[in-house]
Amino acid sequence: MAAPSSVKADQQQVVPQQVRGRKGVRRTLPLVGPAFVAAIAYVDPGNFATNFQGGARYGYLLLWVILAANLMAMLIQTLSAKLGLATGRNLPELCRERFPRPVSWGMWAQAEVVAMATDLAEFIGGALALNLLFGIPLFTAGLLTAVVAFGLLALQGRGYRPFELVITGLLGVILIGFLYDVLLVGADAGAVAAGFIPRFDGTDSVLLATGILGATVMPHVIYLHSALTQDRIPAQGTGEKRFLLRYLRIDVLVAMGIAGLVNMAMLVIAASLFHDSPLADVDTIEGAHAGLAQLVNPSAALAFALALLASGMASSSVGTYSGQVVMQGFIKRRIPLAVRRTVTMAPALVVLGLGLDPTRSLVISQVVLSFGIPFALIPLVLLTRSRTVMGEFVNARATTIVASLVAAVIVALNGFLLYQTFLG
Secondary structure (H helix, E strand, C coil), X not given: CCCHHHHHHHHHHCCCHHHCCCCHHHHHHHHCCHHHHHHHHHHCHHHHHHHHHHHHHHCCCCHHHHHHHHHHHHHHHHHHHHHHHHHCCCHHHHHHHHCCXXXXXXXXXXXXXXXXXXXXXXXXXXXXXXXXXXXXXXXXXXXXXHHHHHHHHHHHHHCHHHHHHHHHHHHHHXXXXXXXXXXXXXXXXXXXXXXXXXXXXXXXXXXXXXXXHHCCCCHXXXXXXXXXXXXXXXXXXXXXXXXXXXXXXXXXXXXXXXXXXXXXXXXXXHHHHCCCCCCXXXXXXXXXXXXXXXXXXXXXXXXXHHHHHHHHHHHHHHHHHHHHHHHXXXXXXCCCHHHHHHHHHHHHHHHHHHCCCHHHHHHHHHHHHHHHHHHHHHHHHHHHCCHHHHHHHCCCHHHHHHHHHHHHHHHHXXXXXXXXXXXX
C-alpha cells in the first residue's frame, strides 16, 4: 500500500503546473472557457430569424431538430478542441502540414470567403439591434458595431482570459434575455415535451428542419476551437493532457448546452406567441421584435434586442479571431487584426449602406457558409481518426463512425439547402 505522500505525488504528476495545488472552483475556472467562445457561433444573429420562423410556422414541432443539432455540435466541438490539445497545433496548421500545397491554399481561399459571410451575418445582427434599441440608421449602426468589435479584439493583447471572460459574459446576456422572455411568455409544458418527438408536418417543415440542422455547424468555429486549446495551458506528458481533456469535455458540454437552451428558448417563444395567430408568418428579426412588444410588453422586446446586440458584438469579434487563425494556419501569414476587421466587414457595410433587406442578407450569408462546411468538417474527422496525428488521443472506432455519420448528414443537408436555394 502506497504511503499518502507518494499517492499525493502521483496525483500531482497528472495535474498541470498552472492549477496544481488548487481545489474546487479555483481549479475548475482556469480550465474552462474556450467552448464558451465557440458557443457564440451557435447563437449568432443568423440563428434568430431561423428559430423564430420555425416556432411561428410550426409551433413546437421542430424542437427535436434543435436538440439533434446541438448534440452534433457537442461532438464536433469536442473533436476540434481535442485536436488542438493533443497535437499542439490547430486544424488549419495540420491541414497545411498534411495536405498538398495547392489544396491548403484552396482551403484558405474558401475560408476567407466564409469569414466575410460570417461577418455579414454578425454585423447586420449588431446593426439591427442598435437600430431597434435606439433608432440609429443601419449604416451608422454598422460602424458603431465595428468600433465595439475593435474594442473587444483589443482584449486579446492582455492574454486569452480577458477575452474569454467578456465573451462568456455576453453569452450570459443572451441567455438571460431569452430566459426572461420565456418566463414572460409562458409555454405549454405538454406541447414542449411533444416537440422532442421526431416528426414533420409536410414538405415545408422538412425544408425548414434541414435549414436548422444544416446551418448549425459554423466552419470558422471548427477552426477556431482547435486554436483556443492548442497551447492554452501547457501540459507535460499524456497524463496531464488526459486531465485537461476531462475538463475540456465539461467545458463543451456546459457551453454547448447553454447555446442549445438559447436556441430552444427562441423557438418556444415564437411558438407560444406567434403560432396560430395573425403573426404566424413572421420571418424577420424586426417582425419578431415588434411582435414581442405588441403581444407581451416593451420589456420583452427590450430583452430580445439586448440579446441580439450581445450576439452581434460577440460573434463579430469571434469571427475576426477565427479569420486570423485561418490565415496564419493555412498560409503562415499574419496581418494586423484591424486590417482584417476592415476587409471582412466591408461587404456588411455595403449591404447596410445600400439599404438591402437585412434578414434576406442574413439568409444569403448562411447559404455561403454552407459551402465551407465540408472543408472544415471532413479534415477534422480524418485527422482525429489518425493515430499518426493524434497518438494516444486518437478517436475510438465508435467515435469515428458517429463523427463520420454526422459529417455525412451535415454535408448532405447543406447540399440539399444549396440545391433548394438555386434550383428548387
